Amino acid sequence: MRGSLPRILAVLLKEFTQLRRDRITYAMILVMPVMQLLIFGYAINMDPRHLPAAVLSHDTSTLANSVVSALERTGYVDVRYLPRSDEELDQLIRRGQVLLGITIPPDFTRRVLKGERAQILAEADASDPQAAAGALAAVSVLPTEALRNERVGLGMPRSTAPPFEVVVHRRYNPESRSPFNIVPGLLGIILSMTLVMMTAMAVTRERERGTMETLLSTPATPVEIMVGKLTPYVVVGLIQTVVVLVMARGLFSVPMARTAAGWLALACGIVLFIVGNLSLGYLISTVARSQLQAMQMSMFYMLPSIFLSGFAFPFLGLPPWARVLGEIIPVTHFLRIVRGALLKEQVLADMGNDLLALGLFVLAVAGAALARSRTTLD
Amino acid sequence: MNERAIDVRGLNKSFGDRHVVRDVSIAVDTGRITGFLGPNGSGKTTTLRLLCGLLTPDSGEGTVLGLDFRARGDAIKRQTGYMTQKFSLYEDMTLEENLAFVARVHGLEQRRERVEDTLHRLGLFDRRRQLAGALSGGWKQRLALAAATLHEPRLLLLDEPTAGVDPKARREFWDEIHTLAAGGLTVLVSTHYMDEAERCHDIGYILYGRLIARGTADSIIRDSGLVTFLGEGPGIDRAAHLLAQADGVLSASAFGAAVHVSGVKREALEAALAPWRKEPFRWSEVPPSLEDVFIQLMGRERDERYTS
Structure with missing residues (x-):
């Protein structure tokens, strides 16, 4: 073993000499990890927030608006578009401009006030199930959180069942495969x-x-x-x-x-x-x-x-x-x-x-x- | 029809601060074989590459094959065959595939016949299915020559074509070159071998980027003004070693059992030899060889560099 040490050293020094000659390789070995660490370290977020959403509201009451602001308050989605028709909303989702489309039906306020089963529709673009999950997480808390203050104001009991429910459609990949x-x-x-x-x-x-x-x-x-x-x-x-x-x-x-x-x-x-x-x-x-x-x-x-x-x-x-x-x-x-x-x-x-x-x-x-x-x- | 295949003047090329080709002017008559000699790094390869359009000169003008060599590079390329110093065909393709590629890229008609003819002519037909990478040095060189001449160029540039090739293959290679030249092809060939230089019709000697001697071998020897003595006898090699240091001696080097001692001034050379004109040594004056002349040329150039 003692005898081989000088030879190991010889090969080792030769490698370093060649590495030093090859400037670009050398630079890339040092620069690449730094750049990658900076870019990917800051860019990658396992819990994406501010995903783009669109709301198509057929109901212009304050109650419906409260639902929308509650949605935004979660921080998971930003309402970027307010389409006027189902076709417009459909196109936004199909072209991938939004991950989530919320439709509030015209009788939403009436049903909530009457205590009937009010519904809103949440369509998520599940072609990327991971992204859809993020958007739908925001939606899932709506029924219990959205109208909390309004219900007190309207004199509705606090403890009853949620005043509305969300119907979730996972489009393009309903089973989230x-x-x-x-x-x-x-x-x-x-x-x-x-x-x-x-x-x-x-x-x-x-x-x-x-x-x-x-x-x-x-x-x-x-x-x-x-x-x-x-x-x-x-x-x-x-x-x-x-x-x-x-x-x-x-x-x-x-x-x-x-x-x-x-x-x-x-x-x-x-x-x-x-x-x-x-x-x-x-x-x-x-x-x-x-x-x-x-x-x-x-x-x-x-x-x-x-x-x-x-x-x-x-x-x-x-x-x-x-x-x-x-x-x-x-x-x-x-x-x-x-x-x-x-x-x-x-x-x-x-x-x-x-x-x-x-x-x-x-x-x-x-x-x-x-x-x-x-x-x-x- | 232009009599001169190459007629360029004032060729210059630098790489960074290295001035590799300096004011080279060269004229080559059609059908001549011109040998390009000079030590390693003297600018032979660069000059050849400038002539075939692989490099752009910093300055210089003239014609190659009757075409303005700076403006008509593409047209010149089509009529020029260039054989690189390092084997540069595809080692992972067979001989036949390599030649077929060259034929296609030159847009040749009757491709199959021409490839087959060339394979036969250079004795490569039996090996046509072998991978080029599996060939030995001599065969690779032959294949490279086949590829460089397939499109029947009017000018052939060969960059040290016979480096590392055995004497028999070299001889056959030169026979082929002479056959081609007899058919009107102009050849410019760089080499380190003196015997090859003597096979050329004429010679150009390039040193430190300058063309310092030009003409036939005989005329270069004659113009050198060199006087050479041949010394023989036991222990002459030791004498040569001492003689090389003496005043008036430009070079003294062993040729087998004998030595060549050369100088430009006859009296000075005789004076230097005087102490050695004794038994067991025998001296006789001989015509200088091309190599003696080139060694003298190298020495002279170096002297000029030191004095300037």
Whole structure:
């Protein structure tokens, strides 16, 4: 053992020397954990508050208003919209603008005063059961808490049964089955992870092996090289998508799109998302000096894709600054598209913003990758 | 039809504060094989890369294949074959697949026939299904030559093509180069081997980024003004060691059992040799070899650097 100590030291010193040479790797080893800790530490909240809600009130009495203010007082939801019709409310929920929709019927006040069974309807978007649970927690306390003071004022006895009840609808996923949310989400994560990493290696590998010199001495232009390199991976991405969807249906009974329009919307989202990921990988590969760096950068991209996209935690439960970061990440938009198409019967019109965001991402990232591609070795 | 395949003047290239190519002007006639010599890091590779458009020069002008080499880089690329110093084809593809790729990327017609012809011509046909990475050095070099000439370029740039290749393979490689040149192909080849330099029609010697000698091997030797003596006898190698330090001697180095002692001034060299003109040593004047000349050129350049 004594004899091997100098040799261990030799190898150890050599590793440190090489680590020091590789500045970027070194920087990433130090900077990555700090950034991740700061971002995710502050962004992730297991008990999301201020979830967006909409109230459709057919009853304009003070009693109904008290219910709404009691709802807001819980801190779990913010009433952001006051739709005028059932259709408007329905669209807000379907497009994911609110997690909770409250409908107060016209005879609410009358029934409460008469002591009849008054009801309000709470519809939660249960495509993400975790987020829906947060919103419904706020609703569950309403019957006992909402009208406490009013009842005293109206001379109603304090101890009787709650003056109204809440009818809860868990829409899009009535049984709150986690796979309905996780499995479509996994499609986004799997596509990102494999496609970004695979293409990130693509150019870096050519440079590392020296084949880039041959490629550049041919008449092929940067656009030709990029399109030629990425197209096979589009096929890989499509095969992955089919495999995941078949398994989602077969093993987890995840609902599929029910109309041709739904499938079309989904297909648009998938193609844009695949191309976006490939472009990002390509951009990484033009920046990274080695395959190791390309790998690190891909990993660096994956963590926010999991934590800030709405995959692991409800997107609407993130603090506003984290949602801004999340909006930049393609997975965020893809999750809305895939969950929308599979669970919420969304069509193209419902996902315009997310498709647009993905399209812009593709243009910006592919443009940057091309701008960084050279026809020379300078 | 332009007689000169390459005619560039005032080529300069820097990487950061390293001035790698300095005011290189070079003209190469069509169908000639020009050897590019010079020590490691003297700017040979950079010059070749500048000529084939893989690097952008800081300054310089002229024509390659009759085209303005700064503005028409793409057109020049199409008619130029470039063989890199390090093997740079795809090791995880077979010979055939590599050549098919090169043929496609150059947009060649009758791809299959041309790939097959090239495989036959370079004796690679039997190995066409092997992975390129599994080839030995000599075969890799042959494959690289096949890839660089598949599109029938008019100009072939070879960057130390025979490094690490055995003598037989080297000889065959040079025979192939001469066959191609006889067909009108212009070849620019960098090398460290003196015997290869002598196989070229003419030579350019580059040092510290400057082209300091240009012409046929004979003319370079003649113009050097170098006087060389060959010394033989037991213990001559020890004598050479001492002679190298003497005034008037530029170089004294062993060639097998003999030594070459060279200098530019005959009297000074004779004076230095005088103490050694005794038994058991025998001396005779010989024409300087290309290597003697290059060693002299290196020394001269270094002197200039010190005095300036």
